[in-house]
Amino acid sequence: MKFCTEKIIGIPRAISYYNNYPFYYGFFKGLGYEILLSDKTTSKLINTGSQYVVSDTCLPIKVFVGHVVNLLEKGCDTIFVPSLQSTAYKVNNCTKIRGLPEIIRNIINQPFRMIEPTLDKTNNLTFKDFCFETAHQLNIFEEEKINLAIKSGWEIYNNFQKMTLIGIPFHEAVKNAIEGKMLSKPIEIVKPLSVIIMAHGYNLFDERISLNLIKKLEKMGVKTYTGLNVSKEDAIKSIEKIGEIQYWANELDLTGAAAHYMLSNKVDGIVALSAFGCGPDSLMVDEIQYHASERNLPMIHLTIDEHTGEAGFVTRIEAFVDMLIRRKRKIAKENNIKILSSTKRKKIVNAEQKAEDKTLSLI
Amino acid sequence: MLNELKQREEQKNRFFQKDNTIATKDRVVAWPRMGNIDLALNALVSSLGVKIVEAPPNTNEALEIGVKNSIEGICLPYKLNLANYIMALEKGANTLMMFQAPGSCRFGNYTKMAQKTLKKMGYKFDMVVFDMYQSKMKQTLQAFWHVTRCTNPFRYYKGFSTGFNKAFAIDTAERLLFYTRPRELNKGEAERCYRKWYKKIAETTSIWGCKQLKKQIIKDFKKIPIDKNKIVPKVYLLGEFFVLLDPYTNKEIEKTLGDLGIEVERQIFFSDWLEHVLQPSFLYKKESHRERCVRFAEQYMKRAIGGETIETIGDTVYAARNGVDGVIHIMPFSCMPEIVSQNILTKVSREEDIPVMSLVLDEQTGKAGYQTRIEAFIDLVKRKKMKERLNNK
Numbered sequence: 001m002k003f004c005t006e007k008i009i010g011i012p013r014a015i016s017y018y019n020n021y022p023f024y025y026g027f028f029k030g031l032g033y034e035i036l037l038s039d040k041t042t043s044k045l046i047n048t049g050s051q052y053v054v055s056d057t058c059l060p061i062k063v064f065v066g067h068v069v070n071l072l073e074k075g076c077d078t079i080f081v082p083s084l085q086s087t088a089y090k091v092n093n094c095t096k097i098r099g100l101p102e103i104i105r106n107i108i109n110q111p112f113r114m115i116e117p118t119l120d121k122t123n124n125l126t127f128k129d130f131c132f133e134t135a136h137q138l139n140i141f142e143e144e145k146i147n148l149a150i151k152s153g154w155e156i157y158n159n160f161q162k163m164t165l166i167g168i169p170f171h172e173a174v175k176n177a178i179e180g181k182m183l184s185k186p187i188e189i190v191k192p193l194s195v196i197i198m199a200h201g202y203n204l205f206d207e208r209i210s211l212n213l214i215k216k217l218e219k220m221g222v223k224t225y226t227g228l229n230v231s232k233e234d235a236i237k238s239i240e241k242i243g244e245i246q247y248w249a250n251e252l253d254l255t256g257a258a259a260h261y262m263l264s265n266k267v268d269g270i271v272a273l274s275a276f277g278c279g280p281d282s283l284m285v286d287e288i289q290y291h292a293s294e295r296n297l298p299m300i301h302l303t304i305d306e307h308t309g310e311a312g313f314v315t316r317i318e319a320f321v322d323m324l325i326r327r328k329r330k331i332a333k334e335n336n337i338k339i340l341s342s343t344k345r346k347k348i349v350n351a352e353q354k355a356e357d358k359t360l361s362l363i
Numbered sequence: 364m365l366n367e368l369k370q371r372e373e374q375k376n377r378f379f380q381k382d383n384t385i386a387t388k389d390r391v392v393a394w395p396r397m398g399n400i401d402l403a404l405n406a407l408v409s410s411l412g413v414k415i416v417e418a419p420p421n422t423n424e425a426l427e428i429g430v431k432n433s434i435e436g437i438c439l440p441y442k443l444n445l446a447n448y449i450m451a452l453e454k455g456a457n458t459l460m461m462f463q464a465p466g467s468c469r470f471g472n473y474t475k476m477a478q479k480t481l482k483k484m485g486y487k488f489d490m491v492v493f494d495m496y497q498s499k500m501k502q503t504l505q506a507f508w509h510v511t512r513c514t515n516p517f518r519y520y521k522g523f524s525t526g527f528n529k530a531f532a533i534d535t536a537e538r539l540l541f542y543t544r545p546r547e548l549n550k551g552e553a554e555r556c557y558r559k560w561y562k563k564i565a566e567t568t569s570i571w572g573c574k575q576l577k578k579q580i581i582k583d584f585k586k587i588p589i590d591k592n593k594i595v596p597k598v599y600l601l602g603e604f605f606v607l608l609d610p611y612t613n614k615e616i617e618k619t620l621g622d623l624g625i626e627v628e629r630q631i632f633f634s635d636w637l638e639h640v641l642q643p644s645f646l647y648k649k650e651s652h653r654e655r656c657v658r659f660a661e662q663y664m665k666r667a668i669g670g671e672t673i674e675t676i677g678d679t680v681y682a683a684r685n686g687v688d689g690v691i692h693i694m695p696f697s698c699m700p701e702i703v704s705q706n707i708l709t710k711v712s713r714e715e716d717i718p719v720m721s722l723v724l725d726e727q728t729g730k731a732g733y734q735t736r737i738e739a740f741i742d743l744v745k746r747k748k749m750k751e752r753l754n755n756k
Contacts, residue, residue: 053706054702054705054706054709054721056696056697056702056705056723057702057706058702083666083668085666085668088367089367089368090367092467092669094699095468095668095669095670095672095699095700095703096699096702096703098666098668098669099664099666099668099672099700099703101665101666102663102664102665102666102668102672102703102707103703103706103707105663106663106706106707106709106710106711107706107707107709107710116665118666240374245374245475247471247472247475277436277697278436279436279438279468279469279697279699280469281436282434282435282436282437282469283434283436283437283469283472283476285436286434286436286437286476290479290483
């Protein structure tokens with residue numbers, strides 16, 4: 001136990017890390033704690049995680065368990081495992097995320113200290129209570145210190161959110177937010193196609209779980225939008241606009257983002273990425289599929305588990321992108337928009353960039 | 364807090380817009396099947412003066428219809444519910460009733476999805492939904508008022524009284540059946556007695572008659588000759604609510620176990636649940652089932668996480684500490700809360716020294732493989748019981 005006496009807290013690089021890490025960073029730094037992150041997800045780590053849980057458990061939980069074991073192997077004995085029950089009145093999370101501390105407590109037979117605060121707005125446990133509970137479990141009771149820590153946490157988180165909203169990729173945004181830097185809006189490269197990826201952050205931004213989906217799509221010349229590019233208010237509004245009710249706490253990343261881009265006609269297709277056997281996703285993807293088919297918008301549903309092979313995955317994405325291109329060409333032909341060869345295209349791009357309505361001619 | 368509650372109510376009302384165009388006398392009500400729920404609901408709605416269509420019992424054909432029309436990843440209970448709706452609509456129903464409990468698991472989304480799917484299929488109907496979360500009694504009454512427009516309070520009294528008494532009666536019969544079946548001298552007698560009373564309960568309509576049912580059932584079951592000295596191992600049946608109550612889905616597990624000479628105790632009965640759900644909390648007299656579960660599960664779980672996880676864990680611990688010989692835990696495939704409890708149960712089983720078997724059911728479950736697993740588990744339980752008796756002597 002190397003870190004036993006020191007003030008170090010271990011955060012597994014899974015589940016809530018992908019949405020809230022900037023806040024956690026500022027908060028724990030404010031409380032005077034050092035943060036130890038687990039290693040990045042690897043196949044070996046997933047295998048370790050799978051050994052601890054029953055086989056029906058979904059991939060993200062297996063990965064989470066793997067990360068906890070990884071932290072324990074590193075010698076960290078204080079691990080942060082939050083239970084995010086509900087984020088608004090009667091808007092609950094998935095049962096497995098709600099019960100994360102219960103799972104971890106009962107499957108790992110090794111003494112360690114688990115920091116397990118509860119966020120449950122249905123039962124009037126607000127985010128402030130959540131932070132205070134965390135601090136109390138770490139034996140910090142000075143109210144002023146905790147309040148300051150919360151403030152510094154929000155500062156970093158707000159910077160992170162500002163950066164993601166203007167389109168900076170997740171990993172870059174986290175890195176810069178933690179260092180206290182603020183990046184300006186990146187230059188937008190015009191690409192012939194654009195899609196919205198509807199997926200939970202912990203699936204999409206984990207490079208092993210999502211098999212680098214974002215990079216793969218970008219290599220094929222497709223611009224990708226994610227749930228991080230949509231603000232919370234916009235997401236809630238657009239869910240209401242398409243006539244649905246927000247039921248899951250983490251629905252904004254999926255239905256919210258997809259509905260927002262679907263309503264604004266910004267994208268050519270929807271890519272849904274979900275883990276096999278995921279309960280909430282099965283409903284949310286179906287919801288969006290229903291609305292997408294009404295609007296005649298192509299959609300693909302990619303399912304992943306620990307055995308997903310990369311080759312089959314790539315084939316499916318390629319087929320989908322090919323289909324999108326052919327479809328766009330056909331629409332262009334029907335509307336009598338001339339398709340130019342690639343050498344001529346570049347000259348005209350600059351001239352026509354301002355006229356937004358005619359973006360179709362770019363192909 | 365109150366504001367948010369109101370907002371959510373409004374949202375819900377917008378989604379489930381009540382259809383007032385159907386005249387009360389034209390209404391034909393249907394609801395999904397779940398165990399013996401229709402006995403009680405039939406009594407309630409028919410005494411309020413509305414026609415009823417009973418969905419045909421769950422069979423392979425019904426399941427096929429459900430599977431065909433629902434999405435891939437949804438759980439088994441929804442598929443059967445949807446099949447019930449479709450078959451009832453084909454038989455002429457125009458009002459579909461359903462309760463829901465938001466904030467548990469996917470169950471809170473069933474009605475929303477079913478409504479969308481059925482509308483897409485071209486059916487015309489009125490969906491009446493009542494939440495079992497807050498102001499439950501008020502919501503229930505409102506739903507029934509919307510359907511029946513019945514102003515006579517006596518009829519409400521009669522409906523609720525007969526409905527409740529029927530639910531209690533059928534559950535008493537079931538409990539006695541579980542006790543008698545492994546001990547009976549003439550095979551099949553308890554089963555026959557249960558069938559007879561099931562019919563009688565369905566036929567009884569008067570308030571007084573319903574009140575007497577329970578006593579008569581107890582008297583009748585006592586007449587069956589049983590072997591009182593037989594050593595009968597006791598097994599608790601736990602798990603997901605729907606699967607436990609629906610005899611088609613669980614392949615009549617109680618009968619299988621009873622024929623193998625096991626006394627089954629099912630922790631969830633419909634009437635217990637109904638009582639807990641509908642009663643205002645200040646009227647609770649004794650410790651309810653849920654409170655007991657929370658108390659026993661304390662060592663393993665510190666918070667309720669939705670679904671029936673805490674009940675499953677609490678009951679297993681209770682079983683281990685009260686001399687029960689084994690626990691069978693059943694759940695539909697990909698049920699979220701029960702996967703969590705399955706993870707926890709491995710530790711509970713080890714620490715409390717009680718055999719636990721988890722059975723996962725879906726539409727492809729074969730009866731043969733299922734039977735083999737149960738038989739193997741029962742052998743284990745019986746041997747454990749014998750060993751204990753030898754050690755005690």
